């Protein structure tokens with residue numbers, strides 16, 4: 344169970360590192376730091392084939408494991424797909440859904456909605472990624488875009504199930520670059536308020552304000568603390584910087600310091 348009272352820091356390893364030996368080394372390095380941080384909920388999202396080996400290396404609650412995607416069916420003729428139950432059996436507590444790299448490869452809002460329902464049905468936590476590809480401050484089309492992503496993903500979900508949803512706001516224009524290209528904290532704060540408003544419109548304030556909102560997009564050790572404090576987010580989703588023990592360790596320590 345994710346602790347929402349802590350800062351939630353998710354490591355999205357994507358299709359890295361290259362083999363299980365390297366994955367174990369990276370995980371072990373991160374574990375030595377994360378297990379000492381009482382105010383941080385660290386979540387590692389490795390490639391699914393690594394889960395069973397990595398989960399053997401840690402049994403506490405300060406680190407949880409996540410999948411990077413699931414398919415919505417439980418079983419059947421769906422070559423290459425993985426169900427929520429399969430991930431859960433391997434030790435995952437959460438699943439990233441709707442990452443922009445998957446959306447870019449054809450995943451639709453409808454697919455994402457079905458995946459969220461399947462994640463919640465399985466009792467896992469969904470880390471729902473949303474984010475615009477560019478921003479036009481004059482006409483605000485990015486806000487309409489975020490609204491439609493949120494409404495289509497979460498439409499029909501019960502208020503009770505919302506407690507198993509984390510929203511990761513990842514503006515696509517800021518992903519995979521360096522700290523200078525990350526979103527500015529004040530702009531992030533405005534967007535976080537906007538996301539809370541959209542979720543409130545569908546679920547009411549008390550349920551909506553409990554949904555943790557993370558930021559992702561070129562988080563590195565030097566901007567992590569400011570994004571958390573001035574951006575007013577509950578945590579961070581970290582891509583490239585999560586592949587270095589030193590860099591990710593510093594991000595985790597920044598989260599501990601600002602909590």
Ligand code: PEP
Nearest residue numbers: 518519559560561582583
């Ligand atoms: C991501 O792809 O989810 C991400 C946040 O990547 P990066 O940190 O490399 O921008």
